[in-house]
Structure formats: C-alpha cells, structure tokens
Amino acid sequence: MKWAMILACSVAAICSAIDIDFSAETGLSYPTGQWGKSLNTGVDAGLSASWIVTPSFKAGLGLSLNVFGSNDQGAASLTFFKPQLKAGYYLRPWGKIFNPGVVCAFGFCRSTLSNSGGTDPASWDPFWKVGLRWNFSLGGGFRGEVGGDYSSIMAEIESGDVFTLQFGIAREVTL
Amino acid sequence: MRWLVIVPALILIAVAGCGRNPLFFRMAADYYPIDNIGSQWEYSIDGGGTLIVSVIDQTEKGERACYRILSGADYTYWIANDGYLEFYEDHRVMFNGYEVPLYQAWVTWLDWPLTTGYSRTDTASTFAVSQGVTISHDWVRTSVVFGIETSPDGRWEQCYHLKQHETTINWIRAAGFEPETTIVHRDIWLAPDVGLVARTTADSSLTLVEYQQGN
Numbered sequence: 211m212k213w214a215m216i217l218a219c220s221v222a223a224i225c226s227a228i229d230i231d232f233s234a235e236t237g238l239s240y241p242t243g244q245w246g247k248s249l250n251t252g253v254d255a256g257l258s259a260s261w262i263v264t265p266s267f268k269a270g271l272g273l274s275l276n277v278f279g280s281n282d283q284g285a286a287s288l289t290f291f292k293p294q295l296k297a298g299y300y301l302r303p304w305g306k307i308f309n310p311g312v313v314c315a316f317g318f319c320r321s322t323l324s325n326s327g328g329t330d331p332a333s334w335d336p337f338w339k340v341g342l343r344w345n346f347s348l349g350g351g352f353r354g355e356v357g358g359d360y361s362s363i364m365a366e367i368e369s370g371d372v373f374t375l376q377f378g379i380a381r382e383v384t385l
Numbered sequence: 386m387r388w389l390v391i392v393p394a395l396i397l398i399a400v401a402g403c404g405r406n407p408l409f410f411r412m413a414a415d416y417y418p419i420d421n422i423g424s425q426w427e428y429s430i431d432g433g434g435t436l437i438v439s440v441i442d443q444t445e446k447g448e449r450a451c452y453r454i455l456s457g458a459d460y461t462y463w464i465a466n467d468g469y470l471e472f473y474e475d476h477r478v479m480f481n482g483y484e485v486p487l488y489q490a491w492v493t494w495l496d497w498p499l500t501t502g503y504s505r506t507d508t509a510s511t512f513a514v515s516q517g518v519t520i521s522h523d524w525v526r527t528s529v530v531f532g533i534e535t536s537p538d539g540r541w542e543q544c545y546h547l548k549q550h551e552t553t554i555n556w557i558r559a560a561g562f563e564p565e566t567t568i569v570h571r572d573i574w575l576a577p578d579v580g581l582v583a584r585t586t587a588d589s590s591l592t593l594v595e596y597q598q599g600n
Contacts, residue, residue: 243409243413244412244413244414245409245410245412245413246412247412247413247467247497248412248467248468248497248498280468280496281467281468282466282467282468282469282496284468284469284496285496286496286497286498286500288412321408321409323408323412323498323500324500325496325497325498325499325500325503326496326500326503326504326505327502327503327504328499328500328501328502328503328504328530329500329501329502330406330408330411330500330501330533331404331406331408331501331533332404333404333405333406333407333408334404334405335405363409365405365406365407365408365409365410366405366406366407366410367407367409367410368407368409368410368413369409370408370409370412
C-alpha cells in the first residue's frame with residue numbers, strides 16, 4: 211500500500227511538472243548555392259511540441275515542410291519533408307519583449323523534385339539546422355517568435371543549404 | 386550502454402535504407418553548359434570521323450542575345466538561362482533551286498531542372514509562298530527524360546537520358562507533289578557540367594571524346 215501511494219504521488223508529481231510548448235512556424239526559405247539556381251524563394255511551415263525542461267531550455271519533436279517553385283513561372287517544384295528532433299535555449303525566458311535564444315535541430319529530410327510531369331527519385335538524407343530567435347509575449351498565454359535558420363541537407367556529393375526567415379507562434383500547456 | 390550502439394545503428398540503417406541519391410548535385414549541375422565562350426566538345430562518330438562543337442561567341446539572333454555555336458560546319462544559336470535553354474529553330478526547304486525559309490523562332494529546348502519522366506512538346510504549323518506556290522510546314526518535337534543513367538561508354542555518371550522524337554512534314558502544294566515526312570528519333574545523354582556526351586539516331590552515333598571548358 212505504501213509503495214502504491216509513493217508511486218501514485220510520483221506519477222502525479224511528474225505529470226504536473228510536464229510543461230509542453232506547442233508551436234507553429236512559417237517562413238520564407240532561400241536556397242544558398244548552385245542547387246537552387248532555377249528555383250524561387252520557398253515557403254516553410256512546421257509544427258513542433260517541446261518539453262520545457264527548464265524555463266530556459268526546451269527539447270522536443272517537430273515536423274516541417276518546405277516547398278520551392280520555379281523562378282521562371284515554370285512547372286518545377288521541390289519539396290522537403292523533415293521529421294526532426296529540436297532543442298532551444300533562451301537567455302531571458304521571463305522577458306516579455308526580448309527573449310533571445312538559439313535553436314538547433316537534427317533529423318531526416320525527404321527531398322522530392324518534380325518538373326513537367328516528371329519526378330526524380332526521392333532522397334532521404336540527414337539534415338541539421340541552427341538558428342537565432344527573438345521570442346516575445348503576445349498575451350493570452352501565447353508567445354511569438356521571429357528569427358533566422360541556416361540548415362544543411364547532407365545529401366550525397368553535394369549538400370543542400372537553405373537560409374530561412376522564421377515567424378512562429380507558441381503556447382505553453384501544462385499537462 | 387546498449388543504446389549507444391543501437392541508436393546510431395538504427396540511424397545508419399535508416400540513412401542507408403532510405404534511398405539516398407545526389408539530388409542536389411544534379412540540381413546544381415549545368416547539363417548543357419553552352420554559356421562559356423571557347424568551350425569545345427570533340428565527338429567520335431560511329432563508323433569513322435570526328436565532330437567538333439565549339440562555343441564561338443555571343444551574337445544577336447531573332448532580336449535576342451545568344452551564344453553562337455559551331456557544330457561541324459553549321460552554326461546553331463542558343464540562349465542559356467537558369468530556368469530554361471532555348472534553341473533557334475531555323476527550318477528551310479529547297480524548292481526549284483531556291484532555299485525557302487519556313488519557320489524561324491526561338492523555342493525552349495529544355496526546362497531546368499530535369500527530372501525522370503519530364504516531358505515537353507513543341508509544335509509549329511506554318512506555310513510560305515515561293516514562286517507562286519504554297520509550301521506548308523508542320524513540325525512537332527517531343528522530348529522525354531527516360532531516366533538517370535551512366536553514359537553508354539560508362540564514362541559519365543548521373544546523366545539524364547533524353548529521348549527526342551521529331552516529325553517534320555513539308556508539303557509543296559502543287560500538282561505532282563506529296564507530303565514529305567521526316568521522322569527522327571534521338572537518344573541523348575546529358576552529363577552534369579559537361580553537356581551532351583552521347584547521341585544516337587537510326588543512322589549515326591556520337592560519343593564524347595574530349596571536353597574543354599571555356600572561359
């Protein structure tokens with residue numbers, strides 16, 4: 211009976227301590243390097259859920275999608291689908307207006323290229339991402355974020371590097 | 386400790402088993418680099434002979450700036466963009482000892498980036514009047530990327546294998562003349578940052594022997 215009480219109290223304590231940060235991000239992606247010469251600026255969108263380990267540090271899982279189109283009104287499109295592990299460290303988590311931070315992610319990217327009725331074989335490659343953030347309060351329990359990411363898809367022979375301007379919104383939920 | 390082995394092993398299996406290919410290398414490469422003046426391709430012709438193709442200079446054709454290429458004894462004209470490659474189509478026919486121009490226009494040859502299964506079709510239907518006789522001209526060219534392959538001589542990897550089918554029908558609208566149909570099937574291999582490395586038709590075959598990049 212004593213063990214059951216201890217177990218129940220521990221579970222309750224752990225559960226009450228779990229704070230999850232749900233966020234949605236969108237942005238504009240710019241290919242860096244020759245691979246993007248026939249592509250236009252891309253659009254990025256992502257969702258993530260992160261465990262707030264400490265007020266400054268959070269880590270979690272995310273999914274993001276990038277789409278690029280032709281730069282000449284052509285029919286080409288390049289799509290990235292990226293399941294990833296994410297982590298972020300913020301310097302002033304109490305800051306309402308200015309809470310700078312750094313984020314990083316590692317995961318896999320599925321790249322698919324299509325043009326004029328054709329599709330190249332999809333490629334699954336590891337990728338990494340680092341970025342800077344300016345996090346701020348939006349009120350009502352929501353926080354906003356702007357920043358920039360640099361990511362690299364480590365494909366065979368040549369990597370695909372992308373700079374992304376990010377805009378995000380997040381809400382902290384206690385489970 | 387076991388996880389230290391299992392997790393990297395799973396990642397390695399995922400990476401190895403998930404169909405990696407040099408997609409970004411192909412996207413970064415120039416599959417028809419005709420925008421370097423002085424570039425030269427030397428081809429051996431199956432059955433004997435050599436064909437030299439050189440980028441001569443920049444000039445103007447059809448009111449547009451373009452690259453002039455000497456292919457054997459003939460000039461061809463190309464425009465290279467990041468998004469597409471254009472070719473100056475110059476279709477002529479001989480009639481009663483006169484060369485009659487039928488169709489002159491810039492036509493997109495390929496759109497970048499190429500992909501497996503890529504397809505484009507260009508057509509023209511026109512006519513010209515020469516010495517009081519109408520000559521009609523119908524032309525259609527279909528280009529399809531068949532796949533990513535190594536060139537037939539095994540020398541160049543990550544080539545796009547392009548199949549082109551071109552049909553031309555010239556008809557001199559006068560008594561005693563029938564429509565004259567010409568059908569050409571070409572298999573073309575384009576290598577990254579080199580361009581055309583092999584081309585086969587029903588009656589000829591070209592293989593790149595040497596490529597020198599210009600300035």
